Amino acid sequence: MLQGIFRRVGNVLRGRSTLDEDTIEELEAALVMGDVSAPLAMALVEELRERAERTRVDDDEGLLDLLREIVFERLKPFEDRLVVAPTPPSVWLVLGVNGVGKTTTIAKLAAMLKRQGMSVLLAAGDTFRxxxxxxxxxxxxxxGIDVVAQGKGADPGAVMFDALDSAKARGIDFVIADTAGRLHTKVNLMEELRKMGRIVERANGRPADExxxxxDANTGQNAINQAREFNEAIGVTGxxxxxxxxxxxxGALLSLTEEMxxxxxxxxxxxxxxxxxxxxxxxxxxxIV
Ligand SMILES: Nc1nc2c(ncn2[C@@H]2O[C@H](COP(=O)(O)OP(=O)(O)OP(=O)(O)O)[C@@H](O)[C@H]2O)c(=O)[nH]1
Ligand SMILES: [Mg+2]
Known part of the structure; x- marks a missing residue:
């Protein structure tokens, strides 16, 4: 994955032993091409230059290793696992704009949990498409799991309520809810999402655990806007x-995590x-590197 940035950054550094002005500019450009924001690209390259000087790294492989380490250190604090509630059912709401992969991710998650011996119920909260x-x-x-659904156009809050009811009655471990892909700029759809959140909180005695x-990794800097809007609406946990x-x-992931x-x-x-x-x-x- 991500070979594109790797190749570009690698090409810039290949055969170079020091970070002269040209190399620095080319390196910044390669990072920006990979969707790293311009200020962050400059900060990363500056950090690379300082560390290379301090540790007397003077070959291309050494520089690449250093850059990898810098990226790793920035992302490591944001590496985390999914929250499993002490009292079942754990409720995971899955959000995002159109076509990013919500439904597919839910299916993958459910399959993963099932493989681990957990019981899973899906809530068909996308009643829109x-x-x-x-x-x-x-x-x-x-x-090989069940879905709680109502007809198209149904109230996603009501679907959520039904799913939680059924999960509790059946002693289900996980409820994962699909939601309609929405534009993060659409106010009424965000309000609908908030309502789903409130229903979970009322029915389960706590907000959705996730x-x-x-x-979508291809989204670029707009991912930050999406994260900001959804975070304001419902408080994104992951x-x-x-x-x-x-x-x-x-590369947008780097700026996204730092900012949000x-x-x-x-x-x-x-x-x-x-x-x-x-x-x-x-x-x-x-x-990435
Ligand atoms: N290559 C690749 N494709 C993916 C991945 N995740 C999802 N997709 C594809 O992305 C497309 C959209 O996936 P969905 O799960 O339907 O996306 P969604 O967010 O539920 O879409 P809406 O419900 O229309 O908003 C499908 O063709 C998926 O197969 C992934 O990790 N890699
Ligand atoms: Mg979907």
């Missing part, structure tokens, strides 16, 4: 970054059920 419920049901059928924001397999970018201080919990690396892994700062840093 025509085929959304069927899409979730198809995945659930393959995994409000997981799904972001990020799931999808499509890292199909991006040459992903939200942990990254999951990474999507493909379209198959098993293509979901816990976020690893080490692997990401090795991939």
């Amino acid at each position: 025509a085929a959304a419920v069927e899409q979730l049901q198809t995945w659930a059928g393959r995994i 409000r997981l924001l799904v972001l 990020l799931a970054i999808t499509k890292l397999d199909s991006t040459a970018k992903g 201080q939200i942990p990254i919990k999951l990474v999507g690396v493909g379209e198959r059920m098993e293509d979901l892994v816990p976020f690893s700062a080490r692997e990401f840093a090795d991939g």
Whole structure:
């Protein structure tokens, strides 16, 4: 994953032993091409220059290793695991704009939990898009779990309420709720999301244990706007970054975590059920550089 940035940064450094002005500029440009914000690219390269001087690194491999280490150190504080509540059911709300991979990520998560011997119930909270419920049901059928759904156009809050009711009656460990892909700028849809959150809080005695924001790794700096809006609406507890397999970018994650201080919990690396892994700062840093 992320070979694109790796190749560009690697190409800049190849054969160079010191960071002269030209190399510094080219390196910053390579990082910006990979969606690292310009101020952060400058900060990273400056840190690289200082450390290279201090530790007397004077070959290209050494410089690459240093840069990897710098990226790793910045991301490590944001590496985190999903919250499992002490009293079941744990409730995970999955959020994000259209097409980022919410439903697919839910299916992958459910399959992962099921493999671990947990019971999972899905809530079809996307009552907006025509085929959304069927899409979730198809995945659930393959995994062998149930979906709580109402008709298209139903109130997602009511679906949520039903799902929690049923989960409690059946002693289910995890409820994962799909939500409609929405523009983070649409006020009424954000209000609907807040309402879903309130229903969970009332029914379960605590807010949803995870409000997981799904972001497409290809999104670039706009991911920060998305995170900001969803965070204001419902308080995002973690990020799931999808499509890292199909991006040459992903550098936006660096600025996003620093600015928003939200942990990254999951990474999507493909379209198959098993293509979901816990976020690893080490692997990401090795991939980006
Ligand atoms: N390559 C790749 N594709 C992914 C990944 N995650 C999701 N996709 C694809 O992204 C597309 C959209 O996925 P969905 O899960 O339907 O996205 P969504 O956010 O639920 O979309 P809406 O419900 O329409 O808002 C599908 O074609 C998925 O197969 C990933 O990690 N890697
Ligand atoms: Mg969906």
